[in-house]
Amino acid sequence: MTIDIAFIFEALKEISKVLPLTLFMAVTPVLLGTLIGIIIAFIRIQQTKFLAPLLNFYVSFFRGTPIIMHIMLVYFGIPIVVDVFAKALKIEIQSSSIPILFFVIFALTLSAGAYASEIIRSGILSVPKGQLEAAYAVGLTFSQAMRRFILPQAFSKSIPNFTNVFIGFLHATSLAFFLSVKELTGVANIVASINLKFLEAFIAVGLVYWGVSVIVEWFAHRIERRVTAYSKGGI
Secondary structure, rough: OOOOOHHHHHHHHHHHHOOOHHHHHHHHHHHHHHHHHHHHHHHHHHOOOHEEEEHHHHEEEEEOOOOHHHHHHHHHHHHHHHHHHHHOOOOOOHHHHHHHHHHHHHHHHHHHHHHHHHHHHHHHHHHOHHHHHHHOOOOOOOHHHHHHHHHHHHHHHHHHHHHHHHHHHHHHHHHHHHHHOOOOHHHHHHHHHHHHHHHHHHHHHHHHHHHHHHHHHHHHHHHHHHHHHHHOOOO
């Protein structure tokens, strides 16, 4: 058995066509999940009555179960909810008209929110409490202190963790192929099946994933260096 090097480059061309879609499927849930994570982290840190226990369950459930299960629960569960509400409210909406991509991004966003909340919470708790007390001393509210002082420091300390989360969700987009979404791995499967060259196709898609991961890691490292230099007074 020999490896067809030329076919690897051919597969790369076909697979790279869906790279924008795959990046969209990875970036969108992480960004939305970060916003969700900030809200959840605040509520859990302040131990808000009733809400904190529910959010503790949410974080525990989504961090303790596989993402493929989240995608399937959303894909099969949301249509039922939509149809029930549409019938009850007499709204002409059919769950079958909802794009499959919506289900994938929604499920990934819920998962990302759970992971992001823990990253942000640990980042906030790593900031010395004296800084929050100093903010109160100059008349700032809790939200103002968080926005101006605590969160920027928490995010700067969490850059490596967020990098790992993004790369993890970049890889998790491959699960969308179970719902017939043609992302990187899906196209690699199709190309491999048509040409019966599975090794070459998966080498190609592996190179794409690896290349994107290297770029993300390089970019995150640059940001981390600048943030660290700024915090030390180097900029």
